[in-house]
Amino acid sequence: MDYQDIELLRFTTAGSVDDGKSTLIGRLLYDSKSIFQDQLEAVEESSKSKGFDYVDLSLLTDGLKSEREQGITIDVAYRYFATPKRKFIIADTPGHIQYTRNMVTGASTANLAIILIDARKGMLEQTHRHAFIASLLRIPHAIVCVNKMDLVDYSEDVYNGIVSDFNAFSSKLGINDIQFIPISALNGDNVVNRSENMDWYQGSTLMYHLETVHISSDHNLVDCRFPIQSVIRPHTLENQDYRGFAGRIDGGVFKPGDKVKSLPSGFVSTIKTIELNGEQISEAFAPMSVTMTLEDEIDNSRGDMIVRENNVPEIGQDLEVLVTWMSSKPIQARTKVVIKHTTNESIGMVKELKYKIDINTLHRIEDITSVEMNDIARLSIRTAKPMFYDAYKRNRQTGSIIIIDEQTNETIGAGMII
Amino acid sequence: MSNYVINHLKELESEAIFVIREIAAQFENPVLLFSGGKDSILLTHLAKKAFYPAKIPFPLIHIDTGHNFPETIAFRDALVEKLGVKLIVGSVQEAIDKGRAKEETGADASRNSLQIVSLLDTLEEYKVDAAMGGARRDEEKARAKERFFSHRDEFGQWDPKNQRPELWNLFNGRKNYGEHFRVFPISNWTEMDVWEYIKLENIDLPSLYFSHQRDCVVRDGVILANSEFIKLKENEEVVNMTIRYRTCGDMPITGAVESEADDLEKIIEEIATTRTTERGGRADDKRAETAMEDRKKQGYF
Numbered sequence: 212m213d214y215q216d217i218e219l220l221r222f223t224t225a226g227s228v229d230d231g232k233s234t235l236i237g238r239l240l241y242d243s244k245s246i247f248q249d250q251l252e253a254v255e256e257s258s259k260s261k262g263f264d265y266v267d268l269s270l271l272t273d274g275l276k277s278e279r280e281q282g283i284t285i286d287v288a289y290r291y292f293a294t295p296k297r298k299f300i301i302a303d304t305p306g307h308i309q310y311t312r313n314m315v316t317g318a319s320t321a322n323l324a325i326i327l328i329d330a331r332k333g334m335l336e337q338t339h340r341h342a343f344i345a346s347l348l349r350i351p352h353a354i355v356c357v358n359k360m361d362l363v364d365y366s367e368d369v370y371n372g373i374v375s376d377f378n379a380f381s382s383k384l385g386i387n388d389i390q391f392i393p394i395s396a397l398n399g400d401n402v403v404n405r406s407e408n409m410d411w412y413q414g415s416t417l418m419y420h421l422e423t424v425h426i427s428s429d430h431n432l433v434d435c436r437f438p439i440q441s442v443i444r445p446h447t448l449e450n451q452d453y454r455g456f457a458g459r460i461d462g463g464v465f466k467p468g469d470k471v472k473s474l475p476s477g478f479v480s481t482i483k484t485i486e487l488n489g490e491q492i493s494e495a496f497a498p499m500s501v502t503m504t505l506e507d508e509i510d511n512s513r514g515d516m517i518v519r520e521n522n523v524p525e526i527g528q529d530l531e532v533l534v535t536w537m538s539s540k541p542i543q544a545r546t547k548v549v550i551k552h553t554t555n556e557s558i559g560m561v562k563e564l565k566y567k568i569d570i571n572t573l574h575r576i577e578d579i580t581s582v583e584m585n586d587i588a589r590l591s592i593r594t595a596k597p598m599f600y601d602a603y604k605r606n607r608q609t610g611s612i613i614i615i616d617e618q619t620n621e622t623i624g625a626g627m628i629i
Numbered sequence: 630m631s632n633y634v635i636n637h638l639k640e641l642e643s644e645a646i647f648v649i650r651e652i653a654a655q656f657e658n659p660v661l662l663f664s665g666g667k668d669s670i671l672l673t674h675l676a677k678k679a680f681y682p683a684k685i686p687f688p689l690i691h692i693d694t695g696h697n698f699p700e701t702i703a704f705r706d707a708l709v710e711k712l713g714v715k716l717i718v719g720s721v722q723e724a725i726d727k728g729r730a731k732e733e734t735g736a737d738a739s740r741n742s743l744q745i746v747s748l749l750d751t752l753e754e755y756k757v758d759a760a761m762g763g764a765r766r767d768e769e770k771a772r773a774k775e776r777f778f779s780h781r782d783e784f785g786q787w788d789p790k791n792q793r794p795e796l797w798n799l800f801n802g803r804k805n806y807g808e809h810f811r812v813f814p815i816s817n818w819t820e821m822d823v824w825e826y827i828k829l830e831n832i833d834l835p836s837l838y839f840s841h842q843r844d845c846v847v848r849d850g851v852i853l854a855n856s857e858f859i860k861l862k863e864n865e866e867v868v869n870m871t872i873r874y875r876t877c878g879d880m881p882i883t884g885a886v887e888s889e890a891d892d893l894e895k896i897i898e899e900i901a902t903t904r905t906t907e908r909g910g911r912a913d914d915k916r917a918e919t920a921m922e923d924r925k926k927q928g929y930f
Binding site: 216217218219287288289290291293297298300312313315316319320426427428430432440441443444445446447450453455457458459464487488489494496498499500502513537549551552553554607608611612613615619620621622625 | 632633634635636637639640641642643644646647650651653654677678679680681682683684766767773774793794795796797798799801803804805816817819821822
């Protein structure tokens, strides 16, 4: 096995206190042999001293737990493990106060969301929230783990009931790929190893899903988008005329020889080379960082975007966005802000607050005067200069913005362009 | 490749290069904190790739404790020469001489904590607004919550309670006067990723990382190199051992592991089967023997 050639999968775990999320993460790490001996000994020691008769795997995320006890704000923590098939990055977002803000942050870079449901409790309000946020952030894949099956006698009926409840709710959401798995994180049923207690379940384990879910089409491969980060000009004798555009591909497939258009200038040219460190690249696609040179001398700079001549993004100063508000300071209409979009930045004005979404019922709340922390709301924003954007549902990179407070420079909102 | 998928190392590389380019674009006086360890060597390699064929557009800062391995200094100087990049050395000795820092005393004295004074002085002297480092989130629990762009107030402090949320690949480097950022482009790399990438890219490392013979002192279970910076205690004796280093810090405090791994292939094999954390510190080294349990046999690394 050549483990240099494995893919990277980023996933979030959505859950709140007592649903077994920490235990599930601990179980994944433990059963995939990702726990080091010294870490495990510490957890065994700690379990023993607490008088448990089993090793409490949730203690592997102990750093966060003690913080919780101290009442410190917890936000996204990242964890890592690998199997011979894939490398995984978990964005672990504890679910209590500031839940929405944290989960949105974790979800923004995820390929997949694990949604945990306690088999004894079934669908809760929080499950609605988790599913809604996963769909709002367009996480391409979701796995619903019905946990604590050991506490409902591994009952198929209980499981089927939850699956049909979830489906009834999620049909409104538009998550394309949902898998359901009955598990017991505590005992390890269907996490890494197949359960011997649920013969009625014919599907695969959680780990198998994580290792095999098809992620190569998670990026947009159709609409070519290359936001320029900086211009590379070496100013050396051998490279006097070199002018390379450095950036990361946000969509589509670029090849040398392609006719491209530069925004906002509108100049058309042909890709001369795509390279990195002097090595030529024949096809560049998301999320590759490359340097591009063009046949013609075009005066591009940071914030400009290279696209295909016949496939350009929206160009405009009026953005309709769904935002998650991240600041304890509410926002009103007519507030001046800074908008960051791809490598572009502009002064902007929040023109109108249209409505909030009640994330438990998905109902709209109209006639609002301010948007507060953890609210999800639709805003109209006017930017001082034209932006080159796509709808978020078409491209998560060119369809997203962050909103920055002009005075404090804090990130106060995360927006998805409609 | 034809599948429009890049492997995990290329994706991590791509992410790190994106972040490094953002630093260069968003800040006026960025620097790269170069310790001479593998992570900062990797970071320097990625910075070179990010701006090629131009040179790295920011200086490297090395905080020299005066207790470095001679191999580290020689390696640093050769690398700087090869890349044609500017090197700024912040000297702990100088800080001590100026009375800015006070040398610890006793047999276990180290200059590790004194580095902070020199670092902050150097950052201030050069008006640095972004200092990038090779720290990784898998190193320890607190770091698991660190941002790529980590904001520091005017006193250089980190406020974990009030970190800026980081969404998508939109990094907010805006700051008020006097504030600066620490930036960690290889946040998402694990120790294994680092070694695999070093092998993939054939990156030169100081000889310390490879198995060699050295005169050592075993103190509290930790294998230390015998050097002029270490005072032998009673009952301690100098032993010649076959060792290598997993991390590289100051001579008097960096523990070695007994190892026969003399090339990257063997090091990766060793790490794959190691069952203790890189930062296990003393416990790490004490357990060097049990560390060799073979996880790989079971099909995992």
